[in-house]
Amino acid sequence: MQITESLIKQCFTELESNSSIKQKYKDYYEGNHSILKDYDMQDSRSNRKLIFNFPRKFVDNETGYLLGKPVNFISKSDDKDIVNCIDRNSSHWDKEHNISLRKQSEIYGESYELNYINTDGEFCATILTPLECYVLEDGTAERNVLLAIHKFKRRFDDTEYLDVYTDAEILHYKLIKDSEIELIGKHNHIFGRVPVIVCPANSERKSGFEDLISLFDSYNALNSDLVNEIADHRNAYLIIENAKIEEEDLLKMKQMGIIQVPKGGAVKWLTKDINDSFVKNELENIERKIYDMMDEVNFNENWASNTSSLALRNKLLNLENRVSMRQAFMEKVIKERLKNLFIYIRKKEGKVFDYRDVAVKFTRNLPTDLVGLADVIVKLKDVCSQETLLTLLPFIENPTVELQKYKTEKASASEEDINKNII
Structure with a gap:
């Protein structure tokens, strides 16, 4: 193009x-x-x-x-x-x-x-x-x-x-x-x-x-x-019925926490209901x-x-x-x-x-259920390759490298055993 x-x-x-x-x-x-x-x-x-x-x-x-x-x-x-x-x-x-x-x-x-x-x-x-x-x-x-x-x-x-x-x-x-x-x-x-x-x-x-x-x-x-x-x-809002209170008296009542009203008077709050x-x-x-x-x-x-x-x-x-x-x-x-x-x-x-x-x-x-996973790996060891089974383990980032390390360690351990038998 x-x-x-x-x-x-x-x-x-x-x-x-x-x-x-x-x-x-x-x-x-x-x-x-x-x-x-x-x-x-x-x-x-x-x-x-x-x-x-x-x-x-x-x-x-x-x-x-x-x-x-x-x-x-x-x-x-x-x-x-x-x-x-x-x-x-x-x-x-x-x-x-x-x-x-x-x-x-x-x-x-x-x-x-x-x-x-x-x-x-x-x-x-x-x-x-x-x-x-x-x-x-x-x-x-x-x-x-x-x-x-x-x-x-x-x-x-x-x-x-x-x-x-x-x-x-x-x-x-x-x-x-x-x-x-x-x-x-x-x-x-x-x-x-x-x-x-x-x-x-x-x-x-x-x-x-x-x-x-x-x-x-x-x-x-x-x-x-x-x-x-x-x-x-x-x-x-505060509702005061059948009474009249001066503004300066309201301030005193707020400080004292007391409201005085004449007989027949009433004080209540006007609030709104919420249907929670x-x-x-x-x-x-x-x-x-x-x-x-x-x-x-x-x-x-x-x-x-x-x-x-x-x-x-x-x-x-x-x-x-x-x-x-x-x-x-x-x-x-x-x-x-x-x-x-x-x-x-x-x-x-x-x-x-x-x-x-x-x-x-x-x-x-x-x-991950590592115990159950380990049991599955043991049961499949004669069915799948070891490298494939290693991919099932979440903590192994590179199965190829891990398998190589495993083989190296096994070979090293075998050489040590042979040297011990010779001695």
Whole structure:
């Protein structure tokens, strides 16, 4: 595909349009909900605005559930070099990177990973969002990336810049007036494909909480109304019947705590009744719907202290189904990353690896019954390989390295036994 300035301008227009739409989701994640602007203010009344930041809670919980434990890699052909290569080139940054990438995709509906070679000649990756990046795909079932643009500013520089990524080079532009662009430089990259990977939140590429924004707004408004109603409730009025009290006498009565009225007179407070049961039921109903729609479990409810990990998984079944679909997208992103990594390795070290030989293993971030898990491993030791069984243990980050350590220790122990027998 021929990359022209006209095409780049069209992509930039799409970026500007998308960023204005996607900004809403960033605002909700950061707690800037619509109630801050749209709440119905009342003169001379309490106007507190309460915000319950469900978007941040759900996005962080779901991301932690999927990626709270490191992603493991296993070679299908039992090639130790390929696993060691991945560990050596990415283990020092990929856990935090995966979490941030997934989090951004849940907020915006999609996020982007840019692979590059840093100044030290190391393979690295950074995260871009729809607020600053636009990716043009070819429209096929594979959704191959044809072009990516990244808008940014440099520190202490008011000029906006635009980097354009193609399959062979990176074009550097400067934005000038009326969305015009000026080429200021370019250089080649090593990947032979656009080094930007799309990480979708779901097949529709919608924000993970987009469908619940109206419920969030209702929950915020109802809680705010209730708190303001209670705050206004303090402004009760004192009614004095069949008597007249001078203003100076009222001050004395307030100090003494005594009110004297003539026979037939009466003093009472005028207050307003609040149907707290109705409000409580409605709040609980909205909150329950929010958790149901997000397939989340409310851990603030009373749970039995001896709830097993299996029972916990049953309660999390809907969340597990939701996260399993996210896992499929995340696995594809990691495979694309490995493809770029192996291109880098081939050109730097001359070694050839096949990304299809790598199995990506995700471990749910849940309390684990290690005793039960150990029993399962013992029963399966003659069915599965030892390396595969090690992936079941949540505290082992790299099963290949762990297995190598185990074999080294066994060999060392055997040599010690032989030396003792000789002596």
